[in-house]
Amino acid sequence: MAKNLQNILIVAVSTLGSRLxxxxxxxxxxxxxxxxxTSSAFIxxxxxxxxxxxxxxxxxxxxxxxxxxxxxLKEEGKGPAFGFANRVLSRALVVLLGLSAVGMLGFGIGWVLIRHAGLAETLQVDHEQWEKGCAMGVVLLPYMVLVCVAALMxxxxxxxxxxxxxxLTAVWLNLAMIATLAIGGWGMGLKGYxxxxxxxxxxxxxxxxxxxVPWVALRREGWRARFDFSPAERLTELNKIFLPAVAGAAVMQVNVLVSRLLAFGLNETGVTALYxxxxLVELPLGVFAIAVATVIFPNLALMAATDDxxxxxRLYGEGLxxxxxxxxxxAVxxxxxAGPVLGLLFEWGRFNALDVDQTVPVLAVFACALPFYGLATMATRGFxxxxxxxxxxxxxxVSFVVNLVLSLILMRPLGTVGLAVANLVSAGVQAVGLAAVLPRKLTVFSGARLVNGLVRIVLAAVVMGVLTWELAQVLSQWIxxxxxxxxxxxLVIIPVSAAAYFGLLWLSGFEDRKALLSLILRRGA
Incomplete structure (x- = not known):
């Protein structure tokens, strides 16, 4: 676990910078x-x-x-492995270019229908919002090709x-967007659309x-880019894994898209509040949960290759x-x-106190889904x-059906919060389903060790939550x-509460307390 922990720390520190x-x-x-x-249309x-x-x-x-x-890589070495990678990248690039062209055409047709054919009035949706969304969709779709190829690399x-x-991949995107906002908003005085x-x-x-950036890094490892559409036995194996996987991943992504579409049609603030x-939920998820899963997944794959x-x-349990x-x-x-965090970070400029109040219940619901997202991420990598x-x-x-049905039921009486609740329940269904089925494939997996650790985690988190609430109430009497x-x-309550939680977890005899402490302290450093 020592080498894995070191790599987890590298990913966590890199991801932390990106998330910040x-x-x-x-x-x-x-x-x-x-x-x-405008913000909803861009998002x-x-x-x-x-x-x-x-x-x-x-x-x-x-x-x-x-x-x-x-x-x-294990069986044949870098040369043949990079040759296989080129075959995959070549085919992926063609598919991505085609999807991008079709998507741009679709957004373009949508813009024409909304602007000139009265589609917005027919559907009873906001004309300006949908027109802006379609126009920006045409501009942004080529980004799909760039980021997908970069992610594969x-x-x-x-x-x-x-x-x-x-x-660090997302760092470059964030820097480019920050520079654009600073130059355009402050330097050039641009506003709105x-x-x-x-x-x-x-x-x-x-x-x-x-x-x-990853292109250059791969070249230093010996990879050379070339188009290669020749057949290979491993491509057949890839298709057997990829086709079912893409169906499952498509369901999850359609899940997200459906929520955004429903929110986009519900009101002009729903998409931004959900976003x-x-x-904010993705900050701890990406810095820690996805960092752990990212490092452990290739090692799980190598162990699976030797039927270990x-x-x-063992490795799956530690990561989980x-x-x-x-x-x-x-999550707690x-x-x-939720209120103080949103107020501190976003309440300035055009984002006012009313916007904070509208977003607080949505964030509180989404926060409750955080453990489910982490659990599903790790369990999916295990499969x-x-x-x-x-x-x-x-x-x-099953998760998609639950989300869709609950969204349609809850969106009118509860608004954007109803969509968040539907996401929470569907995330729970997916996480519990994955976590319940995987141990059947790993007959040596100790569910008792996981439950034992989870009980300690939940008890420490509940005590922390009560302490956090009480400290916030005391503070409200003074300021x-x-x-x-x-x-x-x-700056005060969060560190105090976090210290109380980790102290309780340590005293409870949590099995992975040393690895957890090392991860937290070295990530903070």
Whole structure:
């Protein structure tokens, strides 16, 4: 576990920098655009290429590619393994270019129908919001090609134990978007829709850098790019894993798209509120949970290649306990302190106190889903490491149906909060389903050890949550509500509560307490 922990730390530190820059990007974006039709239109348009990134670049194709590339590397060496990678990248590039062209055409037709054929009036939706969304969709779709190819290259680098390169990928996008907002908003005085269009251009610049960096890193490992459409036996094996996996990943991404579409049609603030809540939840999820899963997955794949099921069970259990030890208290803390966190980070410029109040319940609900997201991420990697992509598909379909039905039932009486509740329940269904089925494949997996660790985690998190609430109530008696109260709450109460949680977890005899402490302290350093 020592080597894995070192790599987890590398990914966690890299991802932390990326997430903090992403947070700064969102703070600037909300300050300039606010909770408005323009911000919702940009986020909706940006959702589409990001869905394909998660579906292909970081999802099904990457999950299918890593085990087979690992096997080729182990059995044949770098040369043949890179040759196989070129075959996959060549085919992926053609598909991505085709999808991008079709998507741009679809957004273009939608823009024409809304602007000139009265489609918005027919559907009884906001004309301006949908027109802006379609226009920005045309501009942003080429980003899908850049980021998906970059993500596939990042997966190859992970197998080669070059984790930091891929973990830093989002840094380049965030820097490009921050620079665009600063230059366009402060330097040029752009506002509203013109600034959003400039931000689209910044995304494309960031995407280009995202592709160049892993390209250079792979070349240093001996890879040389070339188009190769020749057949190979491993491609057949890839297709057997990829096709079921892409179906499952598609279900999950359609799940996200359906929620965004429903929110986009519900009101002009729903998409942005869902986006902000999801982004804040992704901070601990990406820094720790996904970092753990990212490092452990290639090692699981290598163990699966040698049919080392005891090793898979041991490593999977360690990773799962570490993920839950971080995500459960993060969920509790974020739900309790949703208001101060949102107020401190976003309440400036066009994002006012009313916008904070509208977003608080959405964030509180999303925070509760954090452990489920972490659990599902790790469990899915466990299935994929053993080349089982069918089981996650079946469970994802059930999760999608639950989300869709609950969204349609709850969106009218509860608004955006109803969509968040539907996401929470569907995430729970998916996570519990995956976690319940996987141990049947790993007969040596100790469910008792996981439950034992989870009980300690939950008890420590509950005590932490009560302490956090009480401290916030005491603070409210001394300081009037406002920015300073938010600052003190975040900078004082969060560290005190976190220290109490980790202290309780340590005293309870949590099995992985030393690895967890090392991860936290070295990540903080």
């Amino acid at each position: 820059l992403g947070l700064l990007r969102d703070i600037l974006m909300m300050g300039f655009l606010g909770l408005s039709a 909706f348009a940006f959702t589409v290429p990001n869905l394909f990134r998660r579906l292909l670049g970081e999802g099904a194709l990457s999950s299918a590619l890593i085990p087979i590339f690992s096997g080729a 990042g997966g190859l680098l992970n197998v080669l134990q070059r984790f930091a390169v891929h973990a 013109p600034l959003a269009l400039a931000l689209c251009a910044g995304v494309l610049v960031g995407g280009a850098v995202q592709l160049i 902000l809540a999801n982004r 099921k005891p090793g898979i069970a 306990r570490l993920i839950l030890a971080i995500t459960v208290p993060a 803390g974020l739900a309790v302190l 994929h490491s053993m080349k089982d992509t069918r089981t996650p598909v079946r469970i994802a379909v 009037a509500p406002g920015k300073w109260a938010d600052v003190i709450t975040v």
